[in-house]
Amino acid sequence: MSTILTTENLHLFYGKNEALKGINMSFEKTGITALIGPSGCGKSTFLRCLNRMNDLIPNVTITGNVQFHDTNIYAPTTDTVQLRKEIGMVFQQPNPFPFSIYENVVYGLRLAGVRDKEKLDAAVEKSLKQAAIWDEVKDRLHVNALALSGGQQQRVCIARVLAVEPEIILLDEATSALDPVSSHQIETTLLNLRHDYTIITVTHNMQQASRISDRTAFFLNGELIEVNDTKQIFMNPAKQETNDYISGRFG
């Protein structure tokens, strides 16, 4: 397996407060990696470092390296716009634009200058199928995306990310605002995508992490405690803190 993304000694400060204390981690091409840990442990902060979403927050200082293929994404020459097309993101709250389902999915493509109606139609069908929502919305593509249920909205958001054909998809607690049935549908979606994309998901739900991920990383107080195959982490963790957390002794 080849490595697609590596962080080296990644530190992040909110003002003077150190939120990430030197994270070294690498992600392989394809497969799902789950980031787990108690609230405030830095897992979401870490996730947002991977496509530079933390740039938008004032007073944040980041040191260290994030290597994507052969380039450091924190190099001054990096085009964040291009970067975020290659590393897409899905958020906790479903956030479709207040436009039609169709317009939501083709948004990134339109901005990239794609005008060809056939190409757009094809991309909409492909992305919505990949996000496992095509059958539910194929007859009402021009209905407002906000009219859908939360779970459907979230899958439209996933389709919106897939339409620009990223290599990596980051999910920031993408199912935590959804009901169990919708969460399950999203999980199935992710399982279908894991052979073609690098998926990195932050989750509070340990059952979910154990169900869908290939690898799991445990964060605590801004540090990466342990990362390994998911089975290893849940069956036979190497560190005491990991064991305490997954057995529910804290967090």
Added chain:
Amino acid sequence: MNAKRTDKIATGILYGVAALVVIILLALLGFILIEGVPKISWHFLTAPALAFEAGGGIGIQLFNSFYLLFLALLISLPISLGAGIYLNEYAPQNTVTSLIRTTIEILSSLPSVVVGLFGYLFFVVQFKLGFSILSGAFALTVFNLPILTRSIEEALANISDSQREAGYALGLSRWETVTKIVVPAALPSIITGIVLSAGRIFGEAAALIYTAGQSAPALDFSDWNPFNISSPLSPLRPAETLAVHIWKINSEGIMPDAKAVSAGSSAVLIIAVLLFNFLARWLGKRLYKHLTAE
């Protein structure tokens, strides 16, 4: 028992107060409309005003009101839009921007007669624009700018940050996120704000008395060259608007039917402002539907 009783009394009082407001409003509206609507006719709406005889209309005043409104919005809208976008999307939270916000607040509570006198000294005298449509449009801009800026800023602030994040995460730049996502999403409330401010401009008198002037010279409606002084489009001619006309005939009108003209004009003004309000609601709803659904 006691809490329940207090609640009942409070509810009763609140209903009473609300009813009082509605009654006063309806009485006012009803009086103006009942007095004025019978005076409105096609002749009244199109004929020029007569200073000494009965039977004059408000055609030129009506045209002036709309033309001034159009010019004032043409000047103030781009500025307000830019300022609103800057304040909500770009401005850092520091002393300079809070100073700007305070200034806007002070400006928006400025009495319009003060705006009028400022316009007189600044545009009419200093810039030698004279009593003209242009001076009036600038004064109305000063009057309208703070309110429109705030309503646009508020419309933008109501768009949730998760929308902006979604834009950034799709690889949009800040400018693209603003122009392609935030402004379209806020467009219905921006339009509502514009139309409501149009209503305020349309009914404004004090800011115009000393800037656009109190006379409505005869216009040649066959001449649409804005450089001719008798053309309706000429921005340098003095232009009494409907609201100023009402003020004028009530303070120094000597035509025998002054009362009737005043009542009719007031009714036309109220109806126009009401139409603006309904238009704002309808347009806002319509646009929201159009943008969000089919």
